Amino acid sequence: MPSRSERSLADRISAGGRRLTPQRVLVARALADARRALSAQELYDRLHTTQPRLGRATVFRALEAQVQDGMARRLERSGHVSVYVACDPEHHHHLVCERCERVEDLDEKLLQPLLRSVDSRYGFHVNHTALDIYGLCASCRRASRKAAG
Amino acid sequence: MPSRSERSLADRISAGGRRLTPQRVLVARALADARRALSAQELYDRLHTTQPRLGRATVFRALEAQVQDGMARRLERSGHVSVYVACDPEHHHHLVCERCERVEDLDEKLLQPLLRSVDSRYGFHVNHTALDIYGLCASCRRASRKAAG
DNA sequence: TTGACAATGATACTCGGTCTCAACTAGCCT
DNA sequence: AGGCTAGTTGAGACCGAGTATCATTGTCAA
Ligand SMILES: [Zn+2]
Ligand SMILES: [Zn+2]
Ligand SMILES: [Zn+2]
Ligand SMILES: [Zn+2]
Numbered sequence: 001m002p003s004r005s006e007r008s009l010a011d012r013i014s015a016g017g018r019r020l021t022p023q024r025v026l027v028a029r030a031l032a033d034a035r036r037a038l039s040a041q042e043l044y045d046r047l048h049t050t051q052p053r054l055g056r057a058t059v060f061r062a063l064e065a066q067v068q069d070g071m072a073r074r075l076e077r078s079g080h081v082s083v084y085v086a087c088d089p090e091h092h093h094h095l096v097c098e099r100c101e102r103v104e105d106l107d108e109k110l111l112q113p114l115l116r117s118v119d120s121r122y123g124f125h126v127n128h129t130a131l132d133i134y135g136l137c138a139s140c141r142r143a144s145r146k147a148a149g
Numbered sequence: 150m151p152s153r154s155e156r157s158l159a160d161r162i163s164a165g166g167r168r169l170t171p172q173r174v175l176v177a178r179a180l181a182d183a184r185r186a187l188s189a190q191e192l193y194d195r196l197h198t199t200q201p202r203l204g205r206a207t208v209f210r211a212l213e214a215q216v217q218d219g220m221a222r223r224l225e226r227s228g229h230v231s232v233y234v235a236c237d238p239e240h241h242h243h244l245v246c247e248r249c250e251r252v253e254d255l256d257e258k259l260l261q262p263l264l265r266s267v268d269s270r271y272g273f274h275v276n277h278t279a280l281d282i283y284g285l286c287a288s289c290r291r292a293s294r295k296a297a298g
Numbered sequence: 299t300t301g302a303c304a305a306t307g308a309t310a311c312t313c314g315g316t317c318t319c320a321a322c323t324a325g326c327c328t
Numbered sequence: 329a330g331g332c333t334a335g336t337t338g339a340g341a342c343c344g345a346g347t348a349t350c351a352t353t354g355t356c357a358a
Contacts, residue, residue, distance in 0.1 A: 019304060019355050041345075055307035060346065078279070080229040080314070081345070095273045104273070110266045115282075117259045123287030124244045124253070130227070131280045133264075138272030168324050168335060190314070204338035209315065229345070230314070 016069050023054060027062035028071060028086075036101040037075055037083040075132060092129065097137035099144070104137060165218050172203060176211035177220060177235075185250040186224055186232040224281060241278065246286035248293070253286060 009028050014020050030047055031038060044059040063084045066072040070089035077083050085094070085103045093111070095104040111129065118124050136144065158177050163169050179196055180187060193208040212233045215221040219238035226232045234243070234252045242260070244253040260278070267273050285293065 021305065058306055076225050076227050078225050080231065082229065095267065095271060098276060104271065110263055114259055114263055118244065118282060122244060122253060123290065125285040125290050126282055127247060127284040129282045131278065133267060133275055133278045135276040136274040141272060141274050170336065207337060
């Protein structure tokens with residue numbers, strides 16, 4: 001019954017001239033509901049149990065389409081596996097909690113001083129930066145502090 | 150003839166209780182001479198032409214050993230391929246030139262303000278950061294300015 | 299409604315990387 | 329120098345993520 005979010009989901013899929021198929025809706029909703037980064041295989045495993053007719057290649061294609069349509073971003077996680085996270089396309093970088101796996105967006109403005117220094121100190125002209133910060137999110141940090149006493 | 154650098158190369162391989170084999174020397178020297186990031190396959194292709202007896206698995210193993218011994222670092226380049234670059238183990242991040250492929254080390258101190266902000270603004274406890282900055286190095290930048298007029 | 303053509307799903311395939319194992323050898327001990 | 333032994337090599341089987349192929353299906357605009 002989440003007709004609002006469902007609606008906008010369908011709209012965003014339809015945008016860009018893509019056909020609105022049940023498979024794409026399925027994948028997009030699953031990724032959005034996860035609220036964390038998942039690999040295509042993980043997503044396929046989850047969905048395949050309840051949707052036996054869903055193909056593996058379709059999941060890969062649906063995720064790729066989401067990336068191109070600005071509904072998700074692909075992160076190259078160490079170990080040569082791509083993971084996908086539902087989020088806006090503008091920003092570029094994430095805080096990834098190693099305990100609960102949640103992904104938080106980093107304010108791009110915080111990168112400006114670093115990029116300026118790179119230019120001035122190294123004469124290096126920055127085109128693109130790949131940055132992911134791993135650690136403990138605020139809530140996991142509180143929980144672990146409490147547990148540690 | 151580069152007996153000094155050759156010597157220290159052998160020393161560094163021997164350190165950590167590893168046996169000094171011609172294959173390891175071969176791989177280590179090739180990576181050091183390249184002065185840029187290379188994938189295991191690229192390195193194998195280069196070496197295999199002049200050393201037909203060198204095995205593919207050996208190159209992968211030699212590179213992995215170099216990473217563990219602090220002679221090289223592995224970068225997860227986009228497109229699920231690992232590339233290796235000969236450099237010290239202490240620093241963590243690189244400026245990668247997209248024209249000449251050279252890799253330059255980034256002074257870690259430049260990251261401190263960003264990491265502090267992440268802690269204070271998001272309450273996020275940073276364990277580890279993966280950062281690579283892509284663009285044009287100083288010399289390629291000069292060359293391209295000159296060419297563009 | 300219908301037809302063009304995008305999308306799906308099954309499967310074959312590619313390719314980076316690892317595993318296995320018999321043959322080899324670096325390094326140590328005598 | 330000669331031998332021992334455990335680490336290393338190389339060939340090839342294997343694995344797993346991702347892509348390509350192609351007949352079939354389904355969307356959506358006309
Ligand atoms: Zn995000
Ligand atoms: Zn957390
Ligand atoms: Zn470096
Ligand atoms: Zn350059």
